[in-house]
Amino acid sequence: MKEKDNLKIKEDYLKKIKLLKKYDKYYYSNNNPLVDDSTYDKIKNYVLSLEKKYSFLKSNDSPSLSIGFKPSKNFKKVDHKVPMLSLGNAFNKEDLINFEKKILNFLNLKKNQKLDYSTEPKIDGISASLFYKKGVFTQGLSRGDGIQGEDITENLKTIKDIPQTLKGRDFPDEIDIRGEVFINNIDFEKLKNKFANPRNAASGSLRQKDPKETKKIPLNFIAYTFGYSKKLNISTQSEFLKKLKYWGFKTNKLNKVISGVENLIDNHRIIEEQRKEIEFDVDGLVYKVNDFNLQKRLGFAASAPRWAIAHKFSANKSVSEILKIEIQVGRTGALTPVAKIKPVNIGGVLVSNATLHNEDEINRKDIREGDTVTVERAGDVIPHVVSVDKKKRTKEAKKFIFPKLCPSCGSETIKEFNKITKKFDAVRRCRNDNFDCERISIEKIKHFVSKDAFNIDGLGKKIVESFWNLKLIRNSSDIFKLDYEKISKLDGWGKLSAANLEYSINLKKKISLDKFIYSLGIRHIGQENARLISKNLKHPDNFFNLSDKNHFVDLLNIDGIGDTQINSLKNFFSNKNSIVVLKELRKILKIIPEKQKSSSGILKDFTFMFTGKLEGISRAEAKSLIEKNSGKIISNVSKKLNFLVVGEKPTNRKVNEAKNLNIKIINQKELIAMINSKDDS
Ligand code: IVH
Numbered sequence: 001m002k003e004k005d006n007l008k009i010k011e012d013y014l015k016k017i018k019l020l021k022k023y024d025k026y027y028y029s030n031n032n033p034l035v036d037d038s039t040y041d042k043i044k045n046y047v048l049s050l051e052k053k054y055s056f057l058k059s060n061d062s063p064s065l066s067i068g069f070k071p072s073k074n075f076k077k078v079d080h081k082v083p084m085l086s087l088g089n090a091f092n093k094e095d096l097i098n099f100e101k102k103i104l105n106f107l108n109l110k111k112n113q114k115l116d117y118s119t120e121p122k123i124d125g126i127s128a129s130l131f132y133k134k135g136v137f138t139q140g141l142s143r144g145d146g147i148q149g150e151d152i153t154e155n156l157k158t159i160k161d162i163p164q165t166l167k168g169r170d171f172p173d174e175i176d177i178r179g180e181v182f183i184n185n186i187d188f189e190k191l192k193n194k195f196a197n198p199r200n201a202a203s204g205s206l207r208q209k210d211p212k213e214t215k216k217i218p219l220n221f222i223a224y225t226f227g228y229s230k231k232l233n234i235s236t237q238s239e240f241l242k243k244l245k246y247w248g249f250k251t252n253k254l255n256k257v258i259s260g261v262e263n264l265i266d267n268h269r270i271i272e273e274q275r276k277e278i279e280f281d282v283d284g285l286v287y288k289v290n291d292f293n294l295q296k297r298l299g300f301a302a303s304a305p306r307w308a309i310a311h312k313f314s315a316n317k318s319v320s321e322i323l324k325i326e327i328q329v330g331r332t333g334a335l336t337p338v339a340k341i342k343p344v345n346i347g348g349v350l351v352s353n354a355t356l357h358n359e360d361e362i363n364r365k366d367i368r369e370g371d372t373v374t375v376e377r378a379g380d381v382i383p384h385v386v387s388v389d390k391k392k393r394t395k396e397a398k399k400f401i402f403p404k405l406c407p408s409c410g411s412e413t414i415k416e417f418n419k420i421t422k423k424f425d426a427v428r429r430c431r432n433d434n435f436d437c438e439r440i441s442i443e444k445i446k447h448f449v450s451k452d453a454f455n456i457d458g459l460g461k462k463i464v465e466s467f468w469n470l471k472l473i474r475n476s477s478d479i480f481k482l483d484y485e486k487i488s489k490l491d492g493w494g495k496l497s498a499a500n501l502e503y504s505i506n507l508k509k510k511i512s513l514d515k516f517i518y519s520l521g522i523r524h525i526g527q528e529n530a531r532l533i534s535k536n537l538k539h540p541d542n543f544f545n546l547s548d549k550n551h552f553v554d555l556l557n558i559d560g561i562g563d564t565q566i567n568s569l570k571n572f573f574s575n576k577n578s579i580v581v582l583k584e585l586r587k588i589l590k591i592i593p594e595k596q597k598s599s600s601g602i603l604k605d606f607t608f609m610f611t612g613k614l615e616g617i618s619r620a621e622a623k624s625l626i627e628k629n630s631g632k633i634i635s636n637v638s639k640k641l642n643f644l645v646v647g648e649k650p651t652n653r654k655v656n657e658a659k660n661l662n663i664k665i666i667n668q669k670e671l672i673a674m675i676n677s678k679d680d681s
Pocket of ligand 1: 084085086088120122123124125126127180224225286310
């Protein structure tokens with residue numbers, strides 16, 4: 001009798017574990033949770049209680065063995081006081097020379113001027129922002145999308161390297177200290193079968209719902225910068241790093257100040273050689289102009305500071321064999337060849353696909369199916385084929401013929417001619433963007449729901465594919481008109497999961513203007529450009545009305561938006577089908593206008609234009625100075641212009657036009673005087 005009971009208990013136990021595994025699969029792989037967190041936790045706790053009660057119960061899949069597995073999505077979202085931006089990348093000397101050249105130009109300094117850089121190892125972890133009020137740690141945020149992070153204070157509090165209170169007395173009243181959360185390689189060894197790499201392990205552990213789970217994995221923190229700060233009396237990055245140490249943070253032992261590109265390269269080589277001995281993953285070096293005054297003058301371009309760059313280490317490589325070359329069609333119609341390779345482990349990640357970039361690349365390297373190739377993987381960049389071992393090529397290997405017709409819709413493809421570079425594009429494209437190329441349409445919808453766009457929980461790529469195949473969706477507006485009754489009856493779905501999907505879709509009917517613009521997937525309008533356009537247009541109506549009276553040209557005033565972007569927007573707005581979808585979306589969605597930032601700058605509401613050469617300051621810096629003080633730059637003389645700033649050898653036509661329109665004409669000195677008159681920053 002007892003044995004029978006035990007069997008029953010065991011059966012129940014294994015059944016519940018199987019159920020949890022199924023829920024895990026839907027949660028992680030399908031991005032489509034079948035049950036809510038509390039239901040999941042109930043079953044999990046039941047399994048754990050059974051294990052406690054009956055010592056004969058054992059399973060390798062027991063939830064008691066899987067710590068740091070289920071990251072929560074339910075953290076409170078909080079705006080960063082100062083955005084957490086990313087860094088531009090440099091891979092070689094040329095990139096560095098360019099980086100320095102741009103800085104010297106912007107600052108109007110001599111070409112041979114030497115600049116000091118704070119040189120710091122770039123730890124491959126997860127960045128976090130720690131807010132200290134009067135020296136006490138009050139709130140910690142993850143990076144999130146850079147604008148808005150997640151409140152992970154309690155989890156961060158479990159990290160021993162993060163001081164609860166700052167040492168000393170000379171810290172600002174308010175400061176957010178930023179740095180990297182990471183795990184040492186030695187500790188990662190123990191977690192190897194749960195996470196692909198140390199970075200994932202750190203991220204997974206940090207985003208546990210229960211901070212006790214975070215505590216189980218030994219996380220470290222190294223500080224390297226700050227975001228917001230109330231009065232900070234420090235003039236260089238190297239001095240700031242010293243202060244961080246004094247306040248009780250760990251900083252990197254390999255930080256140093258170096259001047260000149262040649263010396264940067266030498267140091268890069270030396271550190272790269274030592275890389276294996278560093279206790280944690282470092283994927284490059286970060287160079288920051290050391291002088292805070294210069295940093296302030298340089299400011300930020302679209303997504304990254306002008307004063308810093310990441311100099312990457314060379315990537316991990318492995319040798320494998322190409323099984324097949326597939327042509328994928330992307331949302332912009334680009335035909336991308338992808339090599340399906342025999343799976344190989346590259347730096348801890350199993351790789352089975354490698355991009356071959358484009359048609360030209362295949363021809364240049366003469367890459368064929370069956371070839372033995374070296375594949376490289378750098379950080380979070382898609383793995384790519386570096387070279388072919390032609391000695392290993394068999395006689396049967398045929399030259400790869402790149403298709404001239406779109407593999408999805410069969411229409412002609414072209415290589416565009418770039419008027420600026422006077423060269424044909426390396427990428428071949430399907431031009432059938434009229435919503436009747438199946439692949440383009442599907443990829444557009446995937447982009448629409450993706451993380452940085454509408455970010456719809458439970459609507460991952462696989463589900464988009466399956467809904468497309470079932471003809472439930474044909475364009476992005478269909479997402480908001482789904483038949484949930486029908487969905488609940490589909491294989492793998494039920495009433496609860498359909499209701500969950502409906503809930504998460506409805507949640508996203510309210511969206512910010514920049515995210516909306518980005519989600520449309522217009523070529524050349526990525527996240528940064530979408531943000532710039534949104535900031536400039538402010539109200540969604542201005543976006544919808546862009547094509548009326550050809551408002552496109554006004555966008556040319558935005559630093560970062562040029563002819564390429566404008567032409568792409570024109571193209572989008574002249575496409576009948578995009579207009580239909582756009583109209584639908586306009587009806588369904590509530591698009592939130594850009595927050596009217598209480599821009600309090602002295603030049604608020606004034607517009608400026610330059611003509612002629614300025615003295616001692618570059619045009620770019622003058623522009624950024626005006627924008628920092630809430631002024632606006634426009635690029636032609638019209639009634640909208642308030643001030644024409646005249647430098648050396650101005651264009652007479654512009655000056656005369658301005659005179660005719662009674663526009664105020666000022667010189668550089670007068671402009672600076674205007675800015676300084678009430679500047680209290
Ligand atoms: S400075 C705007 N310094 O690299 C300044 N970043 O792509 C940006 N990182 O998100 C940060 N070590 O996660 C800076 N010494 C260091 C760094 C570092 C690692 C990471 C950080 C950031 C990413 C930039």
